[in-house]
Amino acid sequence: MIVAVIMVVIVVASILFHFFSPWWFSPLASNWGYIDSTLVLTFAITGVVFAAVVLFVAYCLYRFRHQEGRKASYEPENKRLEGWLTAITAGGVIAMLTPGLFVWAQYVEVPETATDIEVVGQQWLWNFRLPGADGKLGSADNRLISADNTLGINNQDPLGQDDLVVEGGELYIPVDKPVRFLLRSIDVLHDFYVPEFRAKMDMIPGSVTYFWVTPTQTGTYEILCAELCGVGHSYMRGTVNVVTDEEYQEWLASQATFASLAS
Template sequence: MAVALILVLVAIGSVAFHLFSPWWWTPIASNWRYIDTTIIITFWITGVVFVAVVVFMAYCVFRFRHRPGQQAIYEPENRRLEGWLTVVTAVGVAAMLAPGLFVWNQFITVPEDATDVEIVGQQWQWSFRLPGPDGKLGTSDARAIGPDNPLGINRDDSNSKDDIVIEGGELHLPIGKPVKALLRSVDVIHDFFLPELRTKMDMVPGQISYVWFTPTRTGTFDILCAELCGVGHFQMRGTVVVQEQSDYQAWLQEQTARKFARLAPTE
């Protein structure tokens, strides 16, 4: 009886913790509400199954507890029960996978009007590169990385001359405009994580990964590294500032001194 009661309390406590927990995710600030919806669907399905299994275990412990003179029945298999369990499990797994596949298709399909922005992770800071007036980012090469070119930008690419380079500062973005973030690492594996924008992707040295998102709320949002990258991992933080279009354009015009052509030494 005590074991059955504990199991029931575990089920009730789990549901209550889920409903009244103070550790819900932060309010969303991008177009990725689909991710929240997918997680909630998964919570509902797995939560119902968890409660059903625990309550069933409590019932079995109480219903089939040991009693003097009662002998257990040996039943090695039950095809009807196995069939129902297979069908219910398959439906539950499909219900969890289908929304995820739909969201994943959106996640990898970048809008044609998205602006390319490069984000570089290194121990232990974030650096950014924005396209200049030509709207195009220049190419980069890890072999070009050096003290005077920490992002490895290609000096021979004409598109890189007006690129805006920001080392360890703030990344400014306009509200309501899709952004394709090109992610690179120059040393070890990092992970670009914007909790409010529901954006998270690994950054592997030698590879260029990407994510895209559309900011839907102005404000200042923290960039975190979600991959243990060394002793300074805890302080690897950055900032994204989402602004109205007019404010963003005003900020962009003030970044003349950060153009790569001015930062790169003349030969």
């Protein structure tokens, strides 16, 4: 009986903690409210299953507790019960996965008007590259990285000469305009993550991954690495400033091009 009561208390306390907890999602600052909705739905489904299973066990402990003269019956199979459990489980899994598939389809379909910004991760620093006046990024290769070319930009590619190189972890992007982050790592696995954007993606050495976001609120947000990347992982931080288009253009004008740095 004590165990049954404890299990009921655990369920009640878990539900209360969920609704009155001091922490929840960080403020949303992008178009990815769909991801919040999907997570809430997942919490709801798994929460109901958790409560149902624990309360059922508590009920069984109470209903079938030891009593003098009571004998247990052995029933190894119950096709009706197994059928219900299979149907309910399948329904719950489908309900959790289906919204995610629709969100993922939007997540990887980048708007044609999106601005490309390359994010380069390394132990334990964020660097960035933005297109110059031609609006296009030049090619790059990790094998071209050197003390004078820390991002491995191809100096034989004319498209890369006017690329803007930002070293040190501070990035500016315009508000209410879609941005595609092209993600590249030059050493180990990293993960570019801004909690307020609700979007992130692994950075895999030897390949370029991406995601897109439309920032909806101006402000300064912290960039984190969400993939354990070594002893300095917790110090791999940067800053993304979401600003008006006028401020963004002013910031762009103050950045150095690859050609000027190379010379």
